[in-house]
Amino acid sequence: MSTVVRLSEARKADLRCALCPIRDRAVCAYSGPEELKLLEVIKSYRTYQPGEEIAAMGEETAHIGSVVQGTVSLSRLMADGRRQMVGLLFPGDFVGRIMLPTAPYDAVAVDEVTLCLFERRRFERLLAESPDLRRRLLEMTLDELDAAREWMVVLGRKTAREKLASFLMILVRRAAIATGGEARDGLRIALPLTREAMADYLGLTIETVSRQIGALRRDGLITLEDARHLVVHSVAALREAAGDDA
Amino acid sequence: MSTVVRLSEARKADLRCALCPIRDRAVCAYSGPEELKLLEVIKSYRTYQPGEEIAAMGEETAHIGSVVQGTVSLSRLMADGRRQMVGLLFPGDFVGRIMLPTAPYDAVAVDEVTLCLFERRRFERLLAESPDLRRRLLEMTLDELDAAREWMVVLGRKTAREKLASFLMILVRRAAIATGGEARDGLRIALPLTREAMADYLGLTIETVSRQIGALRRDGLITLEDARHLVVHSVAALREAAGDDA
DNA sequence: CGGATTCCTTGACCTGCATCAATCCGCCGC
DNA sequence: GCGGCGGATTGATGCAGGTCAAGGAATCCG
Numbered sequence: 001m002s003t004v005v006r007l008s009e010a011r012k013a014d015l016r017c018a019l020c021p022i023r024d025r026a027v028c029a030y031s032g033p034e035e036l037k038l039l040e041v042i043k044s045y046r047t048y049q050p051g052e053e054i055a056a057m058g059e060e061t062a063h064i065g066s067v068v069q070g071t072v073s074l075s076r077l078m079a080d081g082r083r084q085m086v087g088l089l090f091p092g093d094f095v096g097r098i099m100l101p102t103a104p105y106d107a108v109a110v111d112e113v114t115l116c117l118f119e120r121r122r123f124e125r126l127l128a129e130s131p132d133l134r135r136r137l138l139e140m141t142l143d144e145l146d147a148a149r150e151w152m153v154v155l156g157r158k159t160a161r162e163k164l165a166s167f168l169m170i171l172v173r174r175a176a177i178a179t180g181g182e183a184r185d186g187l188r189i190a191l192p193l194t195r196e197a198m199a200d201y202l203g204l205t206i207e208t209v210s211r212q213i214g215a216l217r218r219d220g221l222i223t224l225e226d227a228r229h230l231v232v233h234s235v236a237a238l239r240e241a242a243g244d245d246a
Numbered sequence: 247m248s249t250v251v252r253l254s255e256a257r258k259a260d261l262r263c264a265l266c267p268i269r270d271r272a273v274c275a276y277s278g279p280e281e282l283k284l285l286e287v288i289k290s291y292r293t294y295q296p297g298e299e300i301a302a303m304g305e306e307t308a309h310i311g312s313v314v315q316g317t318v319s320l321s322r323l324m325a326d327g328r329r330q331m332v333g334l335l336f337p338g339d340f341v342g343r344i345m346l347p348t349a350p351y352d353a354v355a356v357d358e359v360t361l362c363l364f365e366r367r368r369f370e371r372l373l374a375e376s377p378d379l380r381r382r383l384l385e386m387t388l389d390e391l392d393a394a395r396e397w398m399v400v401l402g403r404k405t406a407r408e409k410l411a412s413f414l415m416i417l418v419r420r421a422a423i424a425t426g427g428e429a430r431d432g433l434r435i436a437l438p439l440t441r442e443a444m445a446d447y448l449g450l451t452i453e454t455v456s457r458q459i460g461a462l463r464r465d466g467l468i469t470l471e472d473a474r475h476l477v478v479h480s481v482a483a484l485r486e487a488a489g490d491d492a
Numbered sequence: 493c494g495g496a497t498t499c500c501t502t503g504a505c506c507t508g509c510a511t512c513a514a515t516c517c518g519c520c521g522c
Numbered sequence: 523g524c525g526g527c528g529g530a531t532t533g534a535t536g537c538a539g540g541t542c543a544a545g546g547a548a549t550c551c552g
Contacts, residue, residue, distance in 0.1 A: 074395070076395070076396075076399050078399070078403060078489060078491075079489070079491050080489075082403045083403070084398055084399040084402040084403045086395035086396075086398045086399065087395065097388065097392075098388070099384070099385055099388060100388075104392050104395075105395065134377075134380055134381075134384065135380075137384065138345070138380065138383065138384050138387065139345055141384065141387045141388055141391060142343065142344070142345060142346075142387055144391055145387060145390055145391045145394060146343075146350050148391060148394040148395055148398065149320070149322070149332035149333065149350070149351065149394055150322075150332075151398060152330055152332045152394065152397060152398055152401055153322050153324070153330040153332065155398055155401035155402040155449065156330040156401040156448075156449030157324060157328045157329070157330045157449060202402075203401065203402030203403060243324060243325070243326075245324075245325050
């Protein structure tokens, strides 16, 4: 009995917004305690398995929300099977298109994903009344637009090697943020994506992805622990290889 | 004397928001008469010549505003000279990044461009108080994000021919909207961009752009009047060539 | 333990687009 | 008229990355 109580208390604690791991980055980042209370009432959590579909392009989406844990891919599929990933969402990022009833692309869980969901209609009603939510959502959308445009440069103008290095740099920056500080040499990186998903993100084939990873390894920029884990030896060299100046 | 008066009256009429040609599409689309009055006070017009720089990446931008007339390109330049266009703005579209002091990319007038400008600080203050402006801006930003992601598919996965056809389809859709109705066969299209600008938009070289236009012409999809004007014979065939289903 | 499956790597070959180079066309100033 | 110039076309050639094919490594399951 007492274990049950303790479990339910723990579950409850998980659900408290104040303790949420993405509290400072999600749509609700600017929301005060009163608004948080409102959100707490209407929110629900859902977990998706790797590869599981979160939303399908063209279909109605009843829920929208935030990535709490894991990685979500947004992609578009052409009629003949070619696929292009158009976004990669990490904890704190917002999933779902507001002001539009249907999803404009496929959303798929890359690894095990937990979402903090709101019923779309209810969230939009809340949005209409909350300057804090609106402000944060606008800010996040603008950031995503900048990121999308940055990625257009990668897709349109970079070589396969530069594409790979650019992708790794994204992971390096994320890992640096997660561990609190600067991007340091010797950083160990987990690749959340399969070779195929990377290829779809970078506009390449899996063979080219594999070969370019091999080339970066041979050139001493990285070491592969296994197919999904690597160590970055020189962040500066990797940035150089990505063709960025920033 | 009387002509001077009449001229100044005409000028004044040009400046009245109620008569603005982009009144229904710009940031101010949802603004009521009172708000329009406020905007009317702080706005100013400026005209740019073809090729003239509107904003340079990384530099502070004192003004933001709407495209009233003409076409604006947003692009990013890599250190070695490679350029990728990341957006093409038409009348009604918003120029400038709010909530950020510096421009995230270069903005250049493609042809003769007229902007309706607001001092950035003042506009942001207005934005903070106006739900109508904020709502419209969020809506426009979300639309641009969708457009950017759609373009990522073009850049990442389409062939040169499909890229050209996709670009022409954008112009066809725009021309259709401008002339009020459906995209009809036999439509005459003006190319606002040079071959170089098209190449930068599509992630190609000017030679490939030229060759692919030639190929579309030889295949009977289009006829060239001159280098900057063409007729689309079959919109359906062009869409097909673009590799789209929508 | 062995077979099946999924994911990744590697090799040989091919092709679509880039590169390099020459020419053309329309337009301007003189 | 004619040179000069920016933009566009066209041709010849090369190569980065795609395609096709085989095989390895890890995991699952009977």
